[in-house]
Amino acid sequence: MKKNPPIRVAVTGAAGNIGYALLFRIASGQMFGPDQPVALNLIEIEPGMDALKGVAMELDDCAFPLLTEVVQTSDLSEGFKDVDWALLVGSVPRKQGMERADLLGINGKVFVGQGKAINDHAKKSVRVVVVGNPCNTNCLIAMKSAPDIPDEQFFAMTRLDENRAKTQLAQKAGVPVQEVTELCVWGNHSPTMFPDFYNTKISRQKATDVITDEDWLKNTFVPTVGKRGAAIIAARGASSAASAANAVVDTVCDLNTPTRGGFHSVCVLSKGEYDTPAGIITSLPIKVDAVGNWRVVEGIQLNDYAKAQIKASNDELLEERKVAFGQLGLSV
Ligand code: LMR
Numbered sequence: 001m002k003k004n005p006p007i008r009v010a011v012t013g014a015a016g017n018i019g020y021a022l023l024f025r026i027a028s029g030q031m032f033g034p035d036q037p038v039a040l041n042l043i044e045i046e047p048g049m050d051a052l053k054g055v056a057m058e059l060d061d062c063a064f065p066l067l068t069e070v071v072q073t074s075d076l077s078e079g080f081k082d083v084d085w086a087l088l089v090g091s092v093p094r095k096q097g098m099e100r101a102d103l104l105g106i107n108g109k110v111f112v113g114q115g116k117a118i119n120d121h122a123k124k125s126v127r128v129v130v131v132g133n134p135c136n137t138n139c140l141i142a143m144k145s146a147p148d149i150p151d152e153q154f155f156a157m158t159r160l161d162e163n164r165a166k167t168q169l170a171q172k173a174g175v176p177v178q179e180v181t182e183l184c185v186w187g188n189h190s191p192t193m194f195p196d197f198y199n200t201k202i203s204r205q206k207a208t209d210v211i212t213d214e215d216w217l218k219n220t221f222v223p224t225v226g227k228r229g230a231a232i233i234a235a236r237g238a239s240s241a242a243s244a245a246n247a248v249v250d251t252v253c254d255l256n257t258p259t260r261g262g263f264h265s266v267c268v269l270s271k272g273e274y275d276t277p278a279g280i281i282t283s284l285p286i287k288v289d290a291v292g293n294w295r296v297v298e299g300i301q302l303n304d305y306a307k308a309q310i311k312a313s314n315d316e317l318l319e320e321r322k323v324a325f326g327q328l329g330l331s332v
Pocket of ligand 1: 093100160
């Protein structure tokens with residue numbers, strides 16, 4: 001049987017904690033399926049190259065049948081050469097007491113360089129998923145730095161927040177997590193994000209008919225999801241890694257697979273859908289059609305409370321854009 005050509009995937013921060021949890025899942029076929037060969041371009045900064053060598057040795061030692069090649073590099077032009085996917089995982093992670101926005105100045109410059117290298121070396125069809133925080137604004141910075149790559153090919157990750165929110169609701173309702181569907185996380189990947197429980201279904205019923213305690217939903221559920229990243233840092237002494245890697249796998253699978261019913265939360269460039277300000281990378285309900293094109297799902301009813309929550313999160317993104325673009329000399 002003729003084999004598909006490999007999908008080439010660049011991963012930045014490849015020797016970091018998320019990278020370590022992610023690479024083996026890509027190489028084993030969990031991201032692109034059991035019949036799809038993959039080639040990995042592992043990108044690290046110079047001080048991480050020894051550790052990266054060890055990671056590459058471990059990939060060898062797994063003897064993954066689907067893994068055709070592993071490139072190890074700190075050179076962005078080599079790392080992004082001809083890639084189909086660029087998973088921008090690497091960034092300085094936040095420590096306890098910091099918010100993701102505190103990383104704007106530290107990480108913004110990195111995403112200018114990566115965006116330019118993607119623009120010049122990746123396939124024009126490359127799809128870019130930004131995980132390094134603050135991921136929405138970093139994604140916008142990379143997108144602006146890659147003018148030859150269509151804007152629709154840039155994404156940032158809120159699937160981790162969607163997964164977190166689904167589990168919280170499932171545990172509260174006492175149902176298996178797959179019973180929780182149609183849960184969109186709106187806005188920024190920050191504590192202001194809004195996991196929209198009003199439109200969520202639990203076992204095909206309105207979530208608010210199953211969990212009738214609206215005070216819990218507003219004042220416990222929403223902040224628990226928004227602050228989950230900080231709670232992991234407090235508990236583990238390091239930011240989420242395995243669950244973040246899992247959400248990267250979910251995000252890429254979602255973008256590669258026609259969506260059956262419902263939608264998923266992905267941050268994309270807003271064109272003003274649902275009154276979000278155009279020109280920011282914000283989390284919206286996304287559906288992928290049979291030929292692989294994504295679109296924002298229309299017709300979701302948002303009440304005044306939901307609208308106010310989403311506006312606050314998008315206002316934060318406007319402010320992040322203002323600060324980051326000012327520091328980096330980028331124009332809107
Ligand atoms: C998370 O949500 O766990 C990550 O974005 C890491 C962080 O800083 O919260």
